[in-house]
Amino acid sequence: MPWASSYSLYISTEEMAAKAWQSGTQCVAKSDHTKPKASELAYLKGDLLTILTVETGKGIFRARHNRTGEEGLISASKVREREALRVDHHLSLMPWFHGKISGPEAVGKLQPMKDGLFLVRESIRHPGDYVLCVSFNQEVIHYRIIYQDSKLTIDRGQYFYNLIDMVEFYSKNKGAIATTLQKPKEKEGTKSAALQLYKTGWLLDLPNLTLGEKIGQGEFGAVYEGEYMGRKVAVKNIKSDVTAQAFLDETSVMTKLQHKNLVQLIGVILHNGLYIVTEFMAKGNxxxxxxxxxxxxxxxxxxxxxxxxxxxxxxxxxxxxxxxxxxxxxxxxxxxxxxxxxxxxxxxxxxxxxxxxxxxxxxxxxxxxxxxxxxxxxxxxxxxxxxxxxxxxxxxxxxxxxxxxxxxxxxxxxxxxxxxxxxxxxxxxxxxxxxxxxxxxxxxxxxxxxxxxxxxxxxxxxxxxxxxxx
Structure with a gap:
């Protein structure tokens, strides 16, 4: 049967690729493995695993779970090597941002109305401000986002450095709005950078990051010493959402590069704008x-x-x-x-x-x-x-x-x-x-x-x- 020979070719190609995996190779789980046998590693789809050693079995590796720190055996057929992120100008950290559209246009886009469906637009009546448009109880509520003292606020009680911060907060907390933000209405032609970073294995978990003292201040943001999963790291924090978007290209380039004389990207975190996490270089520039x-x-x-x-x-x-x-x-x-x-x-x-x-x-x-x-x-x-x-x-x-x-x-x-x-x-x-x-x-x-x-x-x-x- 033709499909059988194709399948055999696929498996052998995958195994050949897996044989080339060295210690330190980063892999992403393709599916859940929640009931491991003795000595096997448990993981969920999308989890990041680090290859430690090649075992005697064909396509079997010992690996460490990047989030839990646990170690165990994995099969090469159940994971894929972490991919480079393509430089794609359609990738957006703010796919829910629709620019300068009117209130009625926003209502037209938030269809069919489901609680928590949302977008953000520029305010036409108040230049420099924004509007959060949220669907709730079969209507769209428009919340003016006021720009004040270099920060953003809806209720003058909770302040944010940027729109990314604001959306992150109201996705977890109802706060001053009618409902938590459940689903973004993406602007036509954009792709979610967060989703692509997750799929390719470069999106890190915020709870695993501990920030230490500030070790530098650049044109685009501060640099901190930190620790991620027990590893000392440097963290560049890009707070401006426009600048953070621009730094996606730098991040995309860095995902393609592996060399002993290039500073290694560990991953990114979408918090306070954008955290770019790299290996720590103790002796500075x-x-x-x-x-x-x-x-x-x-x-x-x-x-x-x-x-x-x-x-x-x-x-x-x-x-x-x-x-x-x-x-x-x-x-x-x-x-x-x-x-x-x-x-x-x-x-x-x-x-x-x-x-x-x-x-x-x-x-x-x-x-x-x-x-x-x-x-x-x-x-x-x-x-x-x-x-x-x-x-x-x-x-x-x-x-x-x-x-x-x-x-x-x-x-x-x-x-x-x-x-x-x-x-x-x-x-x-x-x-x-x-x-x-x-x-x-x-x-x-x-x-x-x-x-x-x-x-x-x-x-x-x-x-x-x-x-x-x-």
Whole structure:
């Protein structure tokens, strides 16, 4: 029978994929397993499980339940590997937000009327405010959401940072409204980001997160130290719902990436806007690390190691055809065991052999790190990342100095146009400075690839260690 051979092929393909699963692989349960035999692991559909070891049985693994911490045996046929989240501009953290529509239009969309069916719209009568429209007892009730002191409120008793917070609260609590929010009426053309994050296994459980002290404050939100399921983590909190929506793209990019020199995404939580949970990097960013320790602590060998580790991370992105677009020492983090890892993929995009991004706001470009074609024509590619890497090399070997010292941004642009290139930092190995200048070739195609840079750095590190007895 044709279907039988197809089924056999499907099983063998699945088993082949499962054989490649290494310790640490994240899997999502495809169905409930609530009555486990002795030594088996219990789980529910959608639960996230971490592979620990391959057992002797075919397609059998020992795994840990990410929520309960329990360990046991699982079958590869009952789970699937956690998927990367596609970059999809239809994904929305607020699929229930319909923009500027009238009250009658909202009523027309909330059909058939069921208690708790809801949407949020912009207020036409009160610009800057919103309206929560909820179906209850066969009518639609319109609650004005007042924007006051940078917060939102319906009753002036309960305040929220954003609409995501508000909807989360009223989904669990009736509060000042007639009924809890039961089901969102999604705007046509949107998809629920929460649902996709859950399906692909990247949505984490809020009760398992413990937030600690604030360790940083960026343009888009605070960064906290925390713990998730017994693991130390860093948590970026994006409170603005508009910004949180924009950070979905960064999250989507990070779900595709697995490399020892890239900061690893653990998952996201939809609370207080958006929590992006990543591995914890104990020693902070590279520029502060270099400035605070200096030449008395950090040797040239250390600097070469950092340069090589960053290059290996960027070579991986190069292979994935991804452009970072914000490569700088401030976006390199150092782990407890002194490994440099590339972070902050907020500007990352697919390299379609020179992406033309004319809608980019030029005032937000990191001028001191951006290649001439990015500054002048808003064209970005892996080779423009190579230019930025050359500047990052200069930062590393100057122990964290600001590039183009004492120059204004206007002067930097003008001097680059005239062919100016920064001189070598003090005591920088000549071979490393030669790499910097190669990265700063005006023509992108003349710059080396990250693959070539990595080979040359490995050679330089080997030679330096040999010559200096390291």
């Amino acid at each position: 590279l520029v502060n690390y270099l400035r605070s320790r200096g030449r008395s602590v950090i040797t040239t060998v250390h600097l070469l190691h950092y340069a090589l580790e960053v290059c290996e991370g960027m070579e991986y992105l190069e292979c994935k055809k991804l452009v970072h677009r914000d490569l700088a020492a401030r976006n390199i983090l150092i782990s407890e065991d002194n490994v440099a890892k590339v972070s902050d993929f907020g500007l990352a995009t697919v390299d379609l052999a020179k992406v033309d991004l004319q809608n980019i706001d030029s005032t937000k470009l990191p001028v001191r790190w951006t290649a001439p074609e990015g500054l002048n024509n808003k064209k970005f590619s892996t080779r423009s990342d190579v230019w930025s890497y050359g500047v990052l090399l200069w930062e590393i070997f100057s122990y964290g100095m600001q590039p183009y010292p004492k120059m204004t941004l206007k002067e930097v642009k003008e001097e680059l146009e005239q062919g100016y290139r920064m001189p070598a930092p003090e005591n920088c190995p000549p071979e490393v400075y030669a790499l910097m200048t190669a990265c700063w070739e005006k023509e992108p195609k003349m710059r080396p690839s990250f693959h070539k840079l990595r080979e040359r750095l490995q050679t330089e590190l080997t030679n330096y260690e040999s010559d200096n007895g390291s």
